[in-house]
Amino acid sequence: MSRVLILGAGFGGLELATRLSELLLGEAQVTLIDGSDSFFFGFSKLDVLLGRCAAERVRLPYTGLALPGIEFRHELITAIDPQHRCVRTQKGSYDADFLVIALGAECHPTATADFSEGGYEYYTLAGAERLRDALPSFDGGNIVISVLGEPYKCPPAPFEEPSCLRITSRAAAYGIG
Numbered sequence: 001m002s003r004v005l006i007l008g009a010g011f012g013g014l015e016l017a018t019r020l021s022e023l024l025l026g027e028a029q030v031t032l033i034d035g036s037d038s039f040f041f042g043f044s045k046l047d048v049l050l051g052r053c054a055a056e057r058v059r060l061p062y063t064g065l066a067l068p069g070i071e072f073r074h075e076l077i078t079a080i081d082p083q084h085r086c087v088r089t090q091k092g093s094y095d096a097d098f099l100v101i102a103l104g105a106e107c108h109p110t111a112t113a114d115f116s117e118g119g120y121e122y123y124t125l126a127g128a129e130r131l132r133d134a135l136p137s138f139d140g141g142n143i144v145i146s147v148l149g150e151p152y153k154c155p156p157a158p159f160e161e162p163s164c165l166r167i168t169s170r171a172a173a174y175g176i177g
Contacts, residue, residue: 001027001028001029002024002027002028002029002097002098003028003029003031003095003096003097003098004020004024004028004029004030004031004096004097004098004100005030005031005033005085005087005094005096005098005099005100006030006031006032006033006100006102007033007034007077007080007087007099007100007101007102007103008033008034008101008102008103008104009032009033009034009036009039009062009065009072010034010039010102010103010104012102012104013032013034013100013102014032014039016100016102017030017032017067017070018067020069020070021067021068021069021070024069025068025069026069028069029069029071030069030070030071031070031071031073031094031096032065032070032071032072032073033072033073033075033077033087033089033094034062034072034073034074034075035074035075035076035077036062036074037061037062037063037074038059038060038061038062039059039060039062040058040059040060040125041058044058045058045122045123045124045125045127045128046122046128048122048125048128048129048132049122049128049129049131049132050132051132051135055125055128055129058125059125062074073089073091075089075090075091075092076089076090077089077103078090080099080101082099082101085097085098085099087099107121107123107124107127109121120134
């Protein structure tokens with residue numbers, strides 16, 4: 001039986017795991033590893049940012065993942081050896097016949113000068129919550145939203161909901177008036 005190891009349980013990793021579950025059930029041992037315990041759709045962050053929904057409501061726990069023939073492991077990946085198709089996590093190591101790396105992109109706010117101290121992002125649920133909490137004290141003025149470089153974590157963002165880009169007062173931020 002072939003051993004397939006998928007690193008990353010975002011859209012790419014979940015889609016592949018789903019397809020392998022349907023196509024290779026009983027023919028492959030598939031392990032899906034992700035450092036997070038849950039998934040959320042990118043557009044859900046806007047609901048969190050604008051106070052329409054709590055972060056807990058948009059999280060989809062991987063414990064509910066029920067794909068036949070797929071084993072999910074909530075583990076932090078510490079090393080990848082693609083040549084030997086071997087992966088180490090904080091809990092152990094895995095060897096595979098087929099290694100798929102679908103880890104996506106990560107935000108690094110510290111890479112932009114002064115961003116960590118005075119900037120906000122909403123590419124993460126924590127970032128969306130932080131920005132949501134800052135909006136009540138916003139009394140109007142300019143908001144600059146910038147995509148600071150490639151790769152983009154989610155190419156359509158921050159243009160998924162243009163209305164959130166035109167905030168001119170605290171009342172407008174909360175849909176009042």
